[in-house]
Amino acid sequence: MSFERSPTAENHRIPLNDGNNIPLMGLGTFSMPKITPKNACYNAVKIAIDVGYRHFDGAWVYGNEDEVGRAFQEKIADGTVSRDDIYYCGKLWNTYHPPEMVRPTLEKSLKLMKFDYIDLYIIELPMAFKPGDVIYPKDENGKFVYHLTDLCATWEALEACKDAGLVKSIGVSNFNRRQLEQILNKPGLKYKPAVNQIECHPYFTQIKLKEFCDLHGIVIVGYSPLGTCRDSTWVNVKIPSLLDDPIINTMAAKYKKTSAQVALRYQIQRNIVVIPKSFNPGRIKENFEIFDFCLTDEEMKRIYALNKNERYVELLMWRDHPEYPFDDEY
Numbered sequence: 317m318s319f320e321r322s323p324t325a326e327n328h329r330i331p332l333n334d335g336n337n338i339p340l341m342g343l344g345t346f347s348m349p350k351i352t353p354k355n356a357c358y359n360a361v362k363i364a365i366d367v368g369y370r371h372f373d374g375a376w377v378y379g380n381e382d383e384v385g386r387a388f389q390e391k392i393a394d395g396t397v398s399r400d401d402i403y404y405c406g407k408l409w410n411t412y413h414p415p416e417m418v419r420p421t422l423e424k425s426l427k428l429m430k431f432d433y434i435d436l437y438i439i440e441l442p443m444a445f446k447p448g449d450v451i452y453p454k455d456e457n458g459k460f461v462y463h464l465t466d467l468c469a470t471w472e473a474l475e476a477c478k479d480a481g482l483v484k485s486i487g488v489s490n491f492n493r494r495q496l497e498q499i500l501n502k503p504g505l506k507y508k509p510a511v512n513q514i515e516c517h518p519y520f521t522q523i524k525l526k527e528f529c530d531l532h533g534i535v536i537v538g539y540s541p542l543g544t545c546r547d548s549t550w551v552n553v554k555i556p557s558l559l560d561d562p563i564i565n566t567m568a569a570k571y572k573k574t575s576a577q578v579a580l581r582y583q584i585q586r587n588i589v590v591i592p593k594s595f596n597p598g599r600i601k602e603n604f605e606i607f608d609f610c611l612t613d614e615e616m617k618r619i620y621a622l623n624k625n626e627r628y629v630e631l632l633m634w635r636d637h638p639e640y641p642f643d644d645e646y
């Protein structure tokens with residue numbers, strides 16, 4: 317294990333390259349708005365805070381930041397947590413990449429949260445869309461309307477938000493090596509990305525991109541750590557369900573744990589932050605109970621060997637975007 321101290325339920329923060337730190341375990345909050353009952357996210361965040369979660373992964377585009385914010389405000393007001401205990405990651409959506417739109421967009425999230433800063437703000441995807449409030453802009457033929465922005469200029473606008481105290485740490489998401497290098501090699505770079513949030517789990521271990529990020533002190537936040545849901549409208553369901561994997565299930569039985577807990581434990585032992593989403597009280601609790609067992613080196617190796625190098629979240633509908641990130645080797 318690469319921790320100086322083993323992470324515990326109470327303290328599982330790891331350092332970032334800007335002097336801040338991030339809890340290894342967080343709650344994902346994305347759920348398809350059309351099929352998610354109102355207040356499901358609000359209730360989940362409140363339950364999670366009671367269970368012990370302090371890190372929450374959200375985005376303006378998820379359409380439920382108001383619910384996340386309301387849950388935070390109530391748990392702060394009732395004295396369960398203070399603002400400083402909470403770690404919130406928000407995301408800059410594709411239609412707000414032009415530098416002059418970055419700060420006002422972050423401020424929209426701050427207003428929904430009723431916070432004067434958030435802990436982490438990341439560029440959600442390297443692919444810019446036509447700027448404006450239409451989330452998925454399309455032309456009269458139903459084709460997505462893209463936009464060309466300079467990722468480095470967007471990054472400079474994030475740096476300015478950090479300097480203004482609106483966000484503690486800044487990072488990126490779904491960036492491949494080339495796109496990370498573009499930022500890292502930018503003349504006059506003020507802050508390196510603190511994190512790269514990418515799909516990562518035992519079937520998609522991201523070994524090369526992890527090596528590259530380690531070299532530059534960039535922490536990986538692994539999304540879809542349980543292999544996401546099985547919604548074929550946006551998930552590649554040709555890949556078998558991660559949680560049904562026989563090897564992971566054998567290990568789970570050994571430790572009297574579930575396959576989900578083993579999949580999450582594997583990631584935190586690699587120093588990868590996990591943000592499993594659940595709005596179910598039992599599973600929210602289950603996913604947090606990963607600090608009382610440890611996989612052996614041999615078991616870690618067996619899980620590494622499950623890598624299929626395939627993504628559940630392919631975003632194929634944007635494959636013709638010039639910055640589509642997933643065609644590069646890594």
Ligand code: NAP
Nearest residue numbers: 344345346539540541542543544545576592593594595596
């Ligand atoms: P995930 O966390 O791997 O899986 C979520 C699915 O697993 C849900 O259907 C959930 O259902 C179920 N689940 C949760 N705990 C379980 C357990 N213990 N046993 C069995 N099933 C369980 O997938 P994800 O939502 O795709 O990823 C997590 C978070 O990452 C998102 O919520 C979002 O915050 C972030 N994300 C970011 C990006 C990006 O582009 N940056 C992309 C995707 C996701 P229930 O709710 O019913 O429990």
